[in-house]
Amino acid sequence: xxxxxxxxxxxxxxxxxxxxxxxxxxxxxxxxxxxxxxxxxxxxxxxxxxxxxxxxxxxxxxxxxxxxxxxxxxxxxxxxxxxxxxxxxxxxxxxxxxxxxxxxxxxxxxxxxxxxxxxxxxxxxxxxxxxxxxxxxxxxxxxxxxxxxxxxxxx
Numbered sequence: 001x002x003x004x005x006x007x008x009x010x011x012x013x014x015x016x017x018x019x020x021x022x023x024x025x026x027x028x029x030x031x032x033x034x035x036x037x038x039x040x041x042x043x044x045x046x047x048x049x050x051x052x053x054x055x056x057x058x059x060x061x062x063x064x065x066x067x068x069x070x071x072x073x074x075x076x077x078x079x080x081x082x083x084x085x086x087x088x089x090x091x092x093x094x095x096x097x098x099x100x101x102x103x104x105x106x107x108x109x110x111x112x113x114x115x116x117x118x119x120x121x122x123x124x125x126x127x128x129x130x131x132x133x134x135x136x137x138x139x140x141x142x143x144x145x146x147x148x149x150x151x152x153x154x155x
Contacts, residue, residue, distance in 0.1 A: 004039050005042060005043065008040065008043045009043055011029070012043050012044075020061055021053065021058065022053075022055055022059075022084045022086055024086070025085060026043075026044060026047065027044060027085075028085075030043060055086055055090060056090060058086075059081055059086055059090055060097075062081065062084070063077055063094050063095065063098045066080065067099075067107075071107055071110060071138070072139050073104065073135070073139030074095055074140075074141070075139040076137070078091055078092075078139070079139070104144045105144055105147045105148065107140075108135050108147075111134070111135065111138055112131055112134070112135065112148055128149055131149060
């Protein structure tokens with residue numbers, strides 16, 4: 001058993017060297033490597049005690065990175081964080097902290113600014129539809145999508 005624990009610790013630490021991970025990601029990784037559930041739980045507790053694993057820190061870092069570099073909307077980021085195995089309350093708290101400082105309309109507009117040159121030559125309806133779909137895939141609210149469309153294509 002001590003050898004299995006040592007090997008599982010080593011695998012987990014190696015997995016954490018690339019980037020911060022959620023508890024669920026590490027748990028899945030160790031389970032895939034066929035470590036027994038008691039060993040996995042023991043390693044996870046050890047990592048949490050040493051603060052190598054911290055879901056709050058992970059959610060903040062992951063969310064900030066996705067918001068700043070990918071310019072994702074709130075709904076897309078919410079889905080991504082939930083898929084990482086984070087608690088829904090923690091996800092909601094993280095999103096509120098990140099997006100209360102951000103104007104969703106401005107963020108959506110900056111995303112579309114990069115997309116507009118590729119839409120040159122299309123008729124107005126097609127442009128509007130493609131921009132709306134693009135923003136929805138990025139996770140922006142319907143309200144923000146309509147504001148951007150109204151701003152770019154006033155009636």
